[in-house]
Amino acid sequence: MHILFRRGGRALAATLLLSLALTGCGSDAKPTVAAPASSVSVTKPYDKLRPTQVKIPKIGADSSLITVAVNKDGEIAVPSVKEPMQAAWYRLSPVPGEVGPSIILGHVDGNNQPGVFFKLKDLAPGDEILVTRSDGKDVRFVVDRTTQVPKDKFPSDAVYGNTDKPELRLITCGGVFDHAEHSYQDNIVVYARLA
Template sequence: MTVRRAGATLALVLALAGCGGAAEPPPPAQAQAPVPSSVPVTVPFKGLRPTSVKIPKIGAESSLLAVALKPDGSISVPSVHTPMQAAWYKLSPVPGDTGPAIVLGHVDGDRKPGIFFMLKDLAPGDEVDVDRSDGRKLKFVVDRVTQVPKETFPRDAVYGNSNEPELRLITCGGAFDHAEHSYRDNIVVYAKLAS
């Protein structure tokens, strides 16, 4: 699978996944063919990685698992039984490198709040700290927070290349659709490197 297709597929899967509201990502029958992005996707993970994320304002702190796509095209997310575990999408840049690094986490799971339960409460100026395996400690500053319907997930804005180090934090939000076992929206936090 090419990096471009992997990025497009991830965007589709995140737009459809339960983000903690369901034990498993949706079955492939629910997925549609990925829509090619007009913006190039960044290079894949090659060893260096983020090790933890901390968001002081909302009391969120987690180590970071490195995740990719499963053979069926769905994303390997942390278990819904460990909703306080966050993950870094390893086909996105390492935080601190040029481009948008993608970190995702559950809003809830096992009837408990998840690591990104309060992500929607962030505002411009709030800080997100990321540690890396090379010892660098990075501070990102929130630029904006959006809530978007999953069917109109802003692929290019979230996954497209940028000229500077950026961070995207993604979880589910909005109303819970009991028939689909999924939240209707995604919360996306956009942040830029401060130090």
């Protein structure tokens, strides 16, 4: 599948298997994320500038950000479940503060303890998310909505689709843990806009 990245009016095609649904969020889950399944556009991909930290005061989340991409299996890599408090930025999404939907991933739990996004489902409209970037700029986002969706109905267009303003998507697992599949059945997705 082709995902178009727009920069300066030109489209750059990247071939990726993308249908982002976190497949590894639990203590014994696989540490990967499937990447977007329909052709969607991202406004501006990674260009050396990157986010370095995310803070969510309401839920006490505070993590440095590692940079992840798509692995050889076509899935978005996520931090190791052995380090559940580590969040990650998907580097094929825009840098937070740039036009488009920036994607930050984190575990709900792992290694028999709560993860950095354990309370992500508790975010409500108006709650604040702070992202620090490598240029020293602090970018403030405000939550628009929080949703819980089955992984097989992941809203790829809503999460990855082009926006005309800077936006942020925070993603983790949620719902019931399926022990047979070693995975949660749902995703929690937080949609936020630049304050």
